[in-house]
Amino acid sequence: MATNGKIRETALNTYIKEVGGAVAAQLEACTRCGICAEACHFYLATGKPEYTPIWKVELVKRLYEQRFTPLGRLKVALGLAKPVSEAELREWVEYDYHACTMCQRCSLVCPMGIQIGDLIHMARSGLQAAGLTPEDLQQALDNQLEIGSPLGVDDDTFDERMEWIQEDWEVDLPIDKPGAEALLVFSSIEIMKFPDNIAAIAKILDAGGIRWTMSREAREATNFGLYAGSDELETFIAQRVIGPAKRMGVKRVIVSECGHAYDSLRFRIASLMGETLPFEIVHITEVIGELLDSGRIKIKPGVLDEKVTFHDACKIQRRGGNFDQPRQVLKQLAGDQFVEMTPNREEAFCCGGGGGVIATKAADTVRRAAFTVKIDQVQKTGAKKVAMTCSNCRLQFLDCVDHFALDWEVLGIAQLVADNLVK
Ligand code: SF4
Ligand code: SF4
Structure with missing residues (x-):
């Protein structure tokens, strides 16, 4: 200091x-x-x-x-x-x-x-x-700079978890596979807390016939340089994805369900680096939309028979404009049981956990207080199921569901799609 x-x-x-x-x-x-x-x-x-x-x-x-x-x-x-x-x-x-x-x-x-x-x-x-910078946010940033992961996912941890996911979820997780057209990058939250999301996305990409791979070097897209407010560190951290993606010659980098990783890679890094990237950066929600539109994947209609609502993530929906794809999924799965919160889409309220706030212990009280705005929105819909496309939002929802003893089910869109694929 x-x-x-x-x-x-x-x-x-x-x-x-x-x-x-x-x-x-x-x-x-x-x-x-x-x-x-x-x-x-x-x-x-x-x-x-x-x-x-x-x-x-x-x-x-x-x-x-x-x-x-x-x-x-x-x-x-x-x-x-x-x-x-x-x-x-x-x-x-x-x-x-x-x-x-x-x-x-x-x-x-x-x-x-x-x-x-x-x-x-x-x-x-x-x-x-x-x-x-708040102490725990700084610690997460230091972890990311030193070992490549704010949550401490070193090489051995990554290998062990990927092996475990492959066995328990019976999916194939290609790592550093030559000839892949797309590189899939995750957030630390998914690797450590939502392994089911990794399995779900693998199933979707395989079902859609995409030649994809993960990378041992570019395994995490989370960027605590962005949270801390340092353009220099944000660029340094993002290079761990950009560099390998260039060397692999992929056409696309697919960012999993992480809003801030998507924001940084999609909207900030090319400008911070001062260059045009030789591949596009897309969010998994966009890929799901493309696969559904082209008929490369199909999902079962009408399988959700209870009210379900959708939480728009600030970076993926408001910033990224990916409003329609998750709604397309929920309308197919739930039909008339899909209900909108008010306000929604670009005017939606944030969950209160983004921007590194959920990683800052001293912010717990105000973070949970901010979630009361979301509670009010969800309760007005009458839904007990809330779906979203961001794992950071999902973490905030799960923490607050527990804290406020809410009887809600918190769902990820990729998980919903993978669980309801028509074989
Ligand atoms: S006070 Fe009014 S003009 Fe100033 S930043 Fe807020 S909305 Fe904008
Ligand atoms: S949290 Fe509040 S002050 Fe910060 S960007 Fe959102 S609306 Fe603006």
């Missing part, structure tokens, strides 16, 4: 490095209308003014003013404004790391088009550079 006296300066310097004209213009465009507050599940669940989206970048704004604007500098010189203090930087750790999933729902409603989620990501980058 940076020494106390250097914390503010390090954060400030990182901010100065990161800030550009467009960001500065965004900060200056805010009219303080307050509309973004009602978009944020953390604010709605707690009513805490500090959880208003724009307040989460207030410190960044003050740093900017004090460094870049003559008026800001004059105010500090005349003693009319206090320079940003180290204690304030520590206070903002809660607002930017615990109470924001970078879900971008606030950006959607801002009449001035301010990308608040991106600004919060930038605020995190300053805090990360200052050594203020």
Whole structure:
């Protein structure tokens, strides 16, 4: 951790490095209308003014003013404004790391088009550079940098788990198979907590006739560099997928049910690396949609005879636009028993566990509080089954189902498809 006296300066310097004209213009465009507050599940669940989206970048704004604007500098010189203090930087750790999933729902409603989620990501980058990343998030990041996995999946663990999945689920998991057209990458959560998801996706790809492989080197797509707010570390970590994918000559990288891995690889990495990738990055939900549309796989109609609803994941649906494929699956499996939450699709509320929040113990209370917004949405549908396409959301749902003693069944879309394939 940076020494106390250097914390503010390090954060400030990182901010100065990161800030550009467009960001500065965004900060200056805010009219303080307050509309973004009602978009944020953390604010709605707690009513805490500090959880208003724009307040989460207030410190960044003050740093900017004090460094870049003559008026800001004059105010500090005349003693009319206090320079940003180290204690304030520590206070903002809660607002930017615990109470924001970078879900971008606030950006959607801002009449001035301010990308608040991106600004919060930038605020995190300053805090990360200052050594203020929450301890457990930092530990997960260190694990990923040192052994390639935030949850400690080293080579031996990976081999053991893949062998176990092949035997128990009776699936073939090709690893580093030459001539594959697609590389399939997973999140640590799936490898360690949802092995059934790995088996399910293997069954779907095999049924669809796709020549696919996993890779020992590129086995995990989770990216704690993104969560921490470091573009440099995010790029370094993503190279572990990009490098092997290039060498294997695949046409596609298929990201499994992990929203942030998909966001990083699909929407950020090419730009961070400054190059065009020689393959496309797709989410497994898109692949399922393609296979169903082309008739390469079929699923049994009407097998779900109870109400089921769908939770839109921020990165896979709002960001990725993959709204229709999971609904296509649920409409086939459940017919009229599929019911929508309100609001849904791009306006859906985040589950509250993304952006590294679920990996941060100190955020447990606020994370579970934020989930009460989701409880309200699901209860209004009357469904006891909730399906989703993101394992991180699934982890948050399972934790909160347990915490709030809810009688819900939490389902993954890939699992539903694999369990109901027409042979
Ligand atoms: S909605 Fe936009 S303009 Fe209004 S307070 Fe929030 S960031 Fe500022
Ligand atoms: S990005 Fe999401 S969690 Fe963060 S402030 Fe905006 S609405 Fe809230």
